[in-house]
Amino acid sequence: MNKVLLALSGGVDSSVSAELLKHMGYEVAGVVMMMSDAHVKTLQAARDSARALGIKLYELDLRREFKAEIIDYFAEEYLSGRTPSPCVRCNPRIKFKYLLKTALENGYHHIATGHYAQIVCENGIYKLKCAKSAARDQSYMLAGLGQEVLSRLILPLADIEKDEVRAIAERLGLPCRNAPDSQENCFIPDNNYALYIEENYRSAPEGDFISPEGEICGRHKGIIHYTIGQRKGLGIALGRPAFVSEINAERNEIRLSYEKAVTDEVILSGISETFKGAIQNGGRYSCKLRSVGRLIGCCASILDDDSILLKLDSPEPKVSAGQAGVIYESDTVLGMGTIQ
Numbered sequence: 001m002n003k004v005l006l007a008l009s010g011g012v013d014s015s016v017s018a019e020l021l022k023h024m025g026y027e028v029a030g031v032v033m034m035m036s037d038a039h040v041k042t043l044q045a046a047r048d049s050a051r052a053l054g055i056k057l058y059e060l061d062l063r064r065e066f067k068a069e070i071i072d073y074f075a076e077e078y079l080s081g082r083t084p085s086p087c088v089r090c091n092p093r094i095k096f097k098y099l100l101k102t103a104l105e106n107g108y109h110h111i112a113t114g115h116y117a118q119i120v121c122e123n124g125i126y127k128l129k130c131a132k133s134a135a136r137d138q139s140y141m142l143a144g145l146g147q148e149v150l151s152r153l154i155l156p157l158a159d160i161e162k163d164e165v166r167a168i169a170e171r172l173g174l175p176c177r178n179a180p181d182s183q184e185n186c187f188i189p190d191n192n193y194a195l196y197i198e199e200n201y202r203s204a205p206e207g208d209f210i211s212p213e214g215e216i217c218g219r220h221k222g223i224i225h226y227t228i229g230q231r232k233g234l235g236i237a238l239g240r241p242a243f244v245s246e247i248n249a250e251r252n253e254i255r256l257s258y259e260k261a262v263t264d265e266v267i268l269s270g271i272s273e274t275f276k277g278a279i280q281n282g283g284r285y286s287c288k289l290r291s292v293g294r295l296i297g298c299c300a301s302i303l304d305d306d307s308i309l310l311k312l313d314s315p316e317p318k319v320s321a322g323q324a325g326v327i328y329e330s331d332t333v334l335g336m337g338t339i340q
Contacts, residue, residue, distance in 0.1 A: 004110040005103040010045025013114030020156040031058040036187040081249030082322030092144040118158040126150035130331040143336040207252035228320040261318035268337025278334035
């Protein structure tokens with residue numbers, strides 16, 4: 001019997017995935033990862049789910065690794081005036097790395113998660129594709145995974161809608177059937193990231209707001225409290241709505257505009273391709289610049305430093321530096337990089 005190790009969080013998606021895998025004929029075990037002290041509830045929920053599912057559960061304490069690779073990076077990016085993508089970074093560097101390591105060490109040929117995306121093999125190359133449900137698609141979050149992981153990964157929810165998943169959990173009486181969807185930031189449950197950084201790292205100094213006319217128009221409370229496109233919570237009055245259009249960490253300034261800043265060009269650095277040669281110079285593609293964003297038509301140019309310039313088909317709202325940009329061909333992920 002084929003054996004598969006499933007990342008089990010105790011949520012409805014991973015728990016239903018376990019049942020679907022068993023129905024497909026796999027021998028299933030789970031693994032729960034303790035990423036931070038905020039994951040105590042996740043650990044207990046996974047234990048409850050494993051007990052209800054009747055499967056073995058491996059427990060990994062990855063708090064040290066997660067802090068070094070994800071939390072420290074997260075804090076330093078904000079303190080540098082950038083907006084990080086911790087989940088996109090975590091998947092290849094922590095979650096799938098240790099999921100695969102644990103599987104291979106314990107005789108499991110396959111790994112699985114409850115993500116909504118598809119994997120297909122074409123001419124010996126494993127490709128990551130969008131899920132059937134556009135509303136639930138998580139291919140953006142998995143775009144950093146390479147062939148070693150994709151070749152062993154099973155995603156049971158690829159063709160299923162969320163309502164169906166909930167219905168299966170209800171029918172089986174799983175303890176997670178009424179659990180809310182997981183939050184994007186798993187290690188800061190209240191999502192007050194600025195307070196978290198101030199309490200665990202350091203404060204960002206106050207600085208100047210610069211008006212659309214180029215004049216100092218007020219004081220900001222530290223760059224970690226703001227992001228590109230923000231309108232609410234600025235604490236200044238210019239007689240009309242204003243948006244954050246630029247965060248300059250070197251000058252400790254936040255520039256404002258009366259309209260949301262837009263751009264028709266994006267530069268991605270640190271490119272990782274899903275398979276070798278996926279992205280071609282001058283190729284016509286689509287891209288996602290936000291996890292919940294739409295696919296945007298673009299043309300890719302490979303620059304001398306191996307970063308990629310994306311010329312967008314039309315101007316789009318400006319995205320904060322530090323976010324992930326993912327390149328697609330139709331519904332297939334070709335690779336990703338970090339927005340500069």
